[in-house]
Amino acid sequence: MLISFILPPQWTPLNPFFSIASLVGQLRGNNYKVNVHDINIEFYNHILTKEYLVNAADKAFKMHETLFQDIRAEYTDDKKAEEYSKETQIKLLRYSKIKEFKEQRYNDIQNIPDKIEEAVATVKCKERFYQPELLIRALDTIDIGLEIASLPYFPSRLELHDYSTHFFRLTYESIKECCLDRSTNMFYEYYEKILPSIIEETPDMIGISINSSSQIIPGLTLAMLLKQKTNKHINIGGNFFGRVTESLENTPEFFELFADSVVVEEGEKPMVELAKFIEGKLPIEQVPNIVYFDGEKVKINEKIKPLVLNEMCYQDLEGFPFEKYFTPEIVLSVLSSRGCYWKKCTFCDHDFGQNYCIKNLDKLIEELKLMQDKFGISHFEFIDEAISPSYLKQMSERVIKEGLEISWFNNARTESEFTKDILHLASEAGLKMMLWGVESGSERIMELINKGVDFNQRMEVLKDSSDYNIWNFAFVFLGFPSETREDALKTIEMICKNTDIISSYGRSVFALGKHTKLSENPEKFSITEIYHNDEEFSPSYEFKVSKGMNSQELQEMANVCIKECNKAYENPLWMYLRYREYIFLYVAKYGAKEVQDCKIV
DSSP, X not given: OEEEEEEOSOSOTTSOOHHHHHHHHHHHHTTOEEEEEEHHHXXXXXXXSHHHHHHHHHHHHHHHHHHHHHHHHHOOTTOOGGGSXXXXXXXXXXXXXXXXXXXXXXXXXXXXXXXXXHHHXXXXXXXXXXXXXXXXXXXXXXHHHHHHHHGGGTTOEEOSSOEEOTTOOSSHHHHHHHHHOTTTOTTHHHHHHHHHHHHHTOOSEEEEEOOSGGGHHHHHHHHHHXXXXXXXXXXXXXXXXXXXXXXXXXXXXXXXXXXXXXXXXXXXXXXXXXXXHHHTSSOGGGSTTEEEEOSSSEEEOOOOOOOOGGGSOOOOOTTOOGGGSSSSSOEEEEOSEESOSSOOOTTOOTXXXXXXXXXXXXXXXXXXXXXXXXXXXXXXXXXXXXXXXHHHHHHHHXXXXXXXXXXXXXXXXXXXXXXXXXXHHHHHHTEEEEEEEEEOSOHXXXXXXXXXXXXXXXXHHHHHHXXXXXEEEEEEEEOXXXXXXXXXXXXXXXXXXXXXXXXXXXEEEOOEETTOGGGGSGGGGTEEEEEOOSOTTOSEXXXXXXXXXXXXXHHHHHHHHHHHHHHHHTSBHHHHHOSHHHHHHHHHHHOHHHHHHOBXX
8 A cells, every 4th residue: 555645835944744754654554655746846946947947037027017907907097906816906006016017126036047047045054054155045045936826916025934825814705815826826836747756656645734824825735736646545744733623523525525534643653544444444434533525514533642752653855856946954853751740821822732751862862863864863852842851961961861862942941940950951962052942021011921930940941051062042022811911012022131141032912812811810810801714724713802012012122122122233144044953053153153143233
């Protein structure tokens, strides 16, 4: 039996995707043959070429006059843009964008195609990547190259970190419309070119991983075309649809158009059982954690606890095209634990569907050695929700004892149990960067979050970490229910006053996930109403509060955060490196202090 796994666009094209590598390892460990197709990275390499960009610009310019004539036929002076039909609004947006390139940015059309292949080569080159001026220039070139590649399909836009289209909404009708619309869907031509070779492999099952909203249109377009061209079992997995299972239950057409089944929550055991069903060894009713349409109604099978990490096979990287990723050195995702050992933060639903478990140190060390010996990988990202102080200490001791020469980074909570001795030991063992859940500068908000750390000791932990040349990345967010402008200003002040120990930060805006603890006791957080919005496939709720910032005030504070923090950091290199994997590679090569001191002028 043959299974094909596919990662569709859009996912940041830096490294092999962990979930697929893990599922491949589990299936191969159960004696199934598996082919891997990272179409995400293949697509980026396909379109970021001189030939593709020249053709994209030519195609866009040729449609410019036709767009103008179509718009003129409907245009009147007294109409606002939003009063036109959606089709005409799309034409207006596309016409304006093409006009911008023809009249104001024609130099980009002339120059970027000639530079694009060198730019892509730079982000993959071990010498040029580590020269900041060359890397920044390459990333800027790639940005414009992707803008040109997207031009004939505007207002759809592909970037290195996102795929979006102007009128897309998280409703089934909008999803279907965007998947069927060739005028805005830039993936059709490529998919129709490559799908015959995938089908010719004659897989018995095809798995497609969709993990974020940016993958919905490209991922489901791929699934739809495969379902039209083959009668083999199409399965959709990944993080996204498991969070909106009830919407799948109410949408039987989803399974007629896109897939035969959807795996929800952790997939290692369900995928093996689904393979047994395909072989005829198991009835579909006994396959856990899947949603499917039986011809009459959508069925949701029993959910089971996921495999503990010690029972799982190692991830398998055979078949991933290392040379095509946009990085000179692979930063491989690994797990030392699954779920969260704290699991009490009211804002978080990251551990939804998971039970906390820890990987045995012997198994972890063996995995790290295997990845280094077999694939030459020495840089790792621990994607645990948070590593505990005790595990970090034990792991660091083992890494040193085994003589492993590796570098890594991980997520952590700002607990005072991360002592100087533990951080020193971890630094000696290869820890280069910590992603800390700092969250807020307001003690009141931190209490509502129920973070469970000493508010007044957090900066001491970051100082100790910084003293041992560990890069401190701080996660913060604004907009928690009842947060005031004063609360938000405290977060901004915290960042700006501690740029010496907060090496970099990532700011987001709070969204009420459907599986957070906060929704269980909304009154405590000044929430007066929680309700479904009209986008049934949205993984979050809308809500109203009795006090705190409104949406306009929140946007104003987000802008203040950008302005004040940019001023405080004085144009640092890390802002231009963009991705935490890139920051990590620079820190691993040059050291945290050296990278922190580097400014772009």
